[in-house]
Amino acid sequence: MKHKNLGFIVAALGILGFATLMLVVIPSFQLAEVEPEEGLKPYSELEQAGRKIYIREGCVYCHSQQPRDPRQAPDTARGWGRPSTPGDYAYDYPHLLGTMRTGPDLFNVGVRQPSDEWHLVHLYQPRAVVSWSIMPAYPFLFEHKPVAAPGDRVITLPPPYASKTGVVVAKPEALALVAYLKALQRDYPSNQLPFRSPRKTAEETTP
Amino acid sequence: MLPTVSLLLAFTFLVSIAGLFVLIWSISSGQLSMGPEAPKVIFDKGELGHPEDPAGSQAQLASLESALQGSQRYPHARGLGQPEDIEERAELDRVARQPVLYLTLSSLLWLIVGSVAGLIVSIKFHAPDWLVDSAAWGFGRLRPVHLNAVIYGWISMVGMGVSLWLSSRILKTPLRGARWAVWGTHLWNVGVLVGIVSLLLGYSTGVEWLEFPTFVDGLFVIAGAMIGIPILKTIQDRKVHHLYVSIWYIGAAFVWFPVLFLVANIPGLHIGVQHAIINWWFAHNVLGLWLTPLGLAAAYYFIPKILGKPIHSYQLSLLGFWGLALFYSQVGLHHLIGGPVPTWLVTLSIVSSVMMVVPVISVAVNHHMTMIGHFRALRHSPTLAFVVTGAMMYTLVSVQGSLQSLRSINTVTHFTHATVAHAHLGVYGFVSFIMFGSLYFILPRLTRWEWPFPRLIQAHYGLALSGILVYFVFLSIGGVLQGLKMLDASAPFQDSVLVTHPYLIARSVGGALMTLGHIIFAYHVLVLVKRSGPMRDRPRFAYRPQPQQRGAGA
Numbered sequence: 001m002k003h004k005n006l007g008f009i010v011a012a013l014g015i016l017g018f019a020t021l022m023l024v025v026i027p028s029f030q031l032a033e034v035e036p037e038e039g040l041k042p043y044s045e046l047e048q049a050g051r052k053i054y055i056r057e058g059c060v061y062c063h064s065q066q067p068r069d070p071r072q073a074p075d076t077a078r079g080w081g082r083p084s085t086p087g088d089y090a091y092d093y094p095h096l097l098g099t100m101r102t103g104p105d106l107f108n109v110g111v112r113q114p115s116d117e118w119h120l121v122h123l124y125q126p127r128a129v130v131s132w133s134i135m136p137a138y139p140f141l142f143e144h145k146p147v148a149a150p151g152d153r154v155i156t157l158p159p160p161y162a163s164k165t166g167v168v169v170a171k172p173e174a175l176a177l178v179a180y181l182k183a184l185q186r187d188y189p190s191n192q193l194p195f196r197s198p199r200k201t202a203e204e205t206t207p
Numbered sequence: 208m209l210p211t212v213s214l215l216l217a218f219t220f221l222v223s224i225a226g227l228f229v230l231i232w233s234i235s236s237g238q239l240s241m242g243p244e245a246p247k248v249i250f251d252k253g254e255l256g257h258p259e260d261p262a263g264s265q266a267q268l269a270s271l272e273s274a275l276q277g278s279q280r281y282p283h284a285r286g287l288g289q290p291e292d293i294e295e296r297a298e299l300d301r302v303a304r305q306p307v308l309y310l311t312l313s314s315l316l317w318l319i320v321g322s323v324a325g326l327i328v329s330i331k332f333h334a335p336d337w338l339v340d341s342a343a344w345g346f347g348r349l350r351p352v353h354l355n356a357v358i359y360g361w362i363s364m365v366g367m368g369v370s371l372w373l374s375s376r377i378l379k380t381p382l383r384g385a386r387w388a389v390w391g392t393h394l395w396n397v398g399v400l401v402g403i404v405s406l407l408l409g410y411s412t413g414v415e416w417l418e419f420p421t422f423v424d425g426l427f428v429i430a431g432a433m434i435g436i437p438i439l440k441t442i443q444d445r446k447v448h449h450l451y452v453s454i455w456y457i458g459a460a461f462v463w464f465p466v467l468f469l470v471a472n473i474p475g476l477h478i479g480v481q482h483a484i485i486n487w488w489f490a491h492n493v494l495g496l497w498l499t500p501l502g503l504a505a506a507y508y509f510i511p512k513i514l515g516k517p518i519h520s521y522q523l524s525l526l527g528f529w530g531l532a533l534f535y536s537q538v539g540l541h542h543l544i545g546g547p548v549p550t551w552l553v554t555l556s557i558v559s560s561v562m563m564v565v566p567v568i569s570v571a572v573n574h575h576m577t578m579i580g581h582f583r584a585l586r587h588s589p590t591l592a593f594v595v596t597g598a599m600m601y602t603l604v605s606v607q608g609s610l611q612s613l614r615s616i617n618t619v620t621h622f623t624h625a626t627v628a629h630a631h632l633g634v635y636g637f638v639s640f641i642m643f644g645s646l647y648f649i650l651p652r653l654t655r656w657e658w659p660f661p662r663l664i665q666a667h668y669g670l671a672l673s674g675i676l677v678y679f680v681f682l683s684i685g686g687v688l689q690g691l692k693m694l695d696a697s698a699p700f701q702d703s704v705l706v707t708h709p710y711l712i713a714r715s716v717g718g719a720l721m722t723l724g725h726i727i728f729a730y731h732v733l734v735l736v737k738r739s740g741p742m743r744d745r746p747r748f749a750y751r752p753q754p755q756q757r758g759a760g761a
Contacts, residue, residue, distance in 0.1 A: 055412075072618055077696045095478075136335045
C-alpha cells in the first residue's frame with residue numbers, strides 16, 4: 001500500500017512540476033534573451049526611493065503599468081503610450097504591472113504630466129486638481145507648518161483645500177514619489193514591439 | 208525564439224505520449240474501477256441510508272429524515288449507527304479536538320480582522336477622504352491586509368483544520384502526531400500577525416498575494432508542513448484500506464502548497480516581466496491547488512454523509528481530481544492577457560482555463576446527481592445548506608472563470624471591478640461557504656455540545672448569502688460597465704470611474720452584510736466552545752448505549 005501513496009505524491013508533484021516548467025522555467029529562458037530597451041534609463045537613487053513609496057502605499061492596486069495593443073483596446077489613444085515590451089521592465093524589481101485600472105495606467109504618466117507642482121497637489125488632495133477623482137488623499141506625505149523653513153517645498157493649494165493657518169510642505173517621501181512618477185516615460189521607440197505578435201513579424205520579414 | 212518553441216513542441220509531444228501510456232496502464236490494471244464499496248468507505252455500519260447533521264436540532268433531523276424518505280417515523284438516534292462505532296468516533300474527535308479547535312478559532316479571528324479591513328477599503332472607494340490622516344489606515348495598506356488576512360489567516364487555517372478532522376474521520380484513525388499541528392498553528396499565527404503588522408507599518412514586498420515579508424512566507428512553508436505531518440502519518444497508519452476521494456484532494460493540496468511558496472519566493476530569480484509571470488502563476492495556484500482542493504474535499508465528504516447515500520459516480524470524481532491538477536495548475540497567465548508577455552504563454556493559460564470545464568462539470572454532475580431528488584433536505588440541514596450552496600457557487604465561478612479568460616471577454620473585464628467580484632465569488636461563495644457548513648457539522652462533535660441558537664445559524668446563512676449576492680451581482684455589473692467605457696475611445700477616462708459609483712456603494716452594502724454575518728458566527732462559535740448556551744437535545748450529543756452514563760459524544 002505504501003508504494004501507492006508514494007506514486008500518488010510523485011504524480012501530484014509531477015503535474016505541478018510540468019506546470020512550473022511551462023509557466024515558469026521556459027518563459028524565463030525565453031525572457032533571459034531580452035535586452036533592456038535602448039531608450040530606457042535605469043532609475044536614479046531618488047526615483048528608486050520613490051518607487052518604494054509607490055509600493056508601500058499600494059498604488060499598484062488601482063494603477064496598471066502595461067498599455068495594451070491598439071488592436072485590443074484604445075490605451076494608446078488615451079495617451080498611455082505604445083504597447084509595452086519586456087525590455088521596458090528590465091530594471092523593475094519587484095514588477096508593478098498591476099491588474100486594476102480604478103485609475104489610469106501610469107506607464108507614461110511622466111510624459112503626460114511633467115509638472116512637480118501638479119503631482120504634489122494631486123497627492124495631497126486629488127480632488128483639488130481632478131474634481132471627479134476617487135483616489136484617496138495622502139496628507140501624511142506632507143507637513144503643516146506655521147511658516148516654511150528655507151529649502152522647504154511648499155505647495156500651493158486652491159482655496160477650499162488651502163491651509164488657513166500656515167503652509168503645506170512636501171515631505172522627502174512625497175518628493176521621491178513624484179520623481180519616480182515623472183521618470184515613468186517610455187516614449188522612446190521600441191525595437192521589441194513585435195514580441196507579442198509573432199504572426200506580424202512573419203508577415204514583415206517574408207515578402 | 209525558435210529553439211524555445213521547438214523545445215516546447217517536443218516536450219508537449221513527449222508528455223502526451225507519456226499521458227497516453229499512463230491511461231492505458233491504469234485501465235488495463237484496473238486502477239479506474241475501485242469497486243462499488245469505495246465510495247461507501249465514509250459510512251460506518253448502520254449509517255448508510257440515514258441522514259445526519261449535528262448542526263440541526265432533533266426536530267430538524269426528524270424533518271430531514273422524513274424529507275429524504277417520506278416517512279414521519281424517527282427512531283431515536285438511529286442514524287448514528289452502532290454503539291461501538293459511536294465510541295470510536297468519540298475517541299477520534301477527542302484526539303482531533305485541540306488542533307482543529309485551535310485552527311478554527313484562529314481562523315475566525317483573522318476572518319473578523321480581514322472582513323473589517325475589507326469593509327473599510329470598500330467604503331474608501333466612495334469616500335476617498337475618509338480615514339486618510341494616518342498612513343496605517345491608508346487604502347493601499349489595508350487592501351493587502353484584507354487579502355492576506357482572509358487568504359492566509361481565515362480560509363487557509365480553517366481549511367487545514369477541517370482537513371485534519373476529515374482525515375481522522377475518513378481514515379477511521381485517531382490523528383497521529385496531533386501536537387505537530389498545534390505547533391504548526393502557533394507558527395502560522397505568528398506569521399499572519401507579523402505579516403499584517405508589517406503591512407500596516409508599510410513593509411510590503413509589493414507583489415500581489417505575496418505582500419507579506421519573505422520570511423513570513425518561509426514560516427508558512429514550515430508551519431504548513433508541520434500541520435500536514437499528522438495527515439501524512441494518519442494516512443500511513445490508517446485502518447481503512449481505500450483512500451476516499453477527499454483524502455486525495457487534501458493530500459495533494461498539502462504536497463503542492465509548500466512547493467508553490469518555495470518557487471514563488473526564490474529571491475533574485477524573477478525580474479520585470481518574468482516576475483509578473485511567476486506572480487500570477489503563484490496567485491492563481493493558491494486558489495486552484497490549495498483552497499479549491501480543500502473546499503472540494505469537504506464537499507465530497509459532507510454531501511453524501513448528510514444525505515446518508517454514497518456519491519453518485521466515483522469514477523467521475525477521479526476525472527475531476529486529475530483534471531483539476533492538470534489544468535488548474537496552468538491557468539495563471541490569463542491575468543496578463545494583453546500584457547507584455549509571450550503570446551504562446553497566455554494562450555496556454557487560456558486553453559487550460561477553458562479545459563477547466565472538464566473537471567468542473569464532472570464535479571458538478573457528481574454533486575448534483577447525489578443531491579437530485581433531495582433538495583428539500585436543504586431546508587432541514589444547516590450544514591447541507593451551506594455546503595451545497597458553496598458547491599453550486601463552485602460551478603458558477605469556474606464556468607465564469609473559463610469564459611472570462613477568453614480574449615474577447617477578458618478585453619472588457621480585465622483591469623475592472625468585475626475581476627474582483629469574480630474573486631469573491633470563488634473565495635467566499637465557494638470555499639468559505641463550504642467551510643462554514645463544515646464547521647457547523649464538526650464543532651458540535653468536537654465540543655460535545657449543540658449549537659445554542661438555531662436562529663443565529665439562519666441569520667448567518669441569510670447574511671452571508673445576501674451579502675455575496677449583492678456584492679457579486681452589483682460589482683460585476685459595475686465592472687462590465689467600467690470596462691465598456693474604457694474600451695470606448697470617445698469616452699473620457701473619467702466616465703469609467705463615475706459609472707461605477709453606485710455599484711461601489713452596493714459593494715459596501717454587500718460587504719457589511721457579510722461582515723455582520725461573520726460577527727454573529729464568531730459569537731455563536733464562542734458560546735458553543737464555552738458550552739454556555741442552552742442544551743435542548745442533550746441525549747443526541749451525549750448518546751451512549753447505556754442512558755445513565757453521560758459525557759461521551761457521538
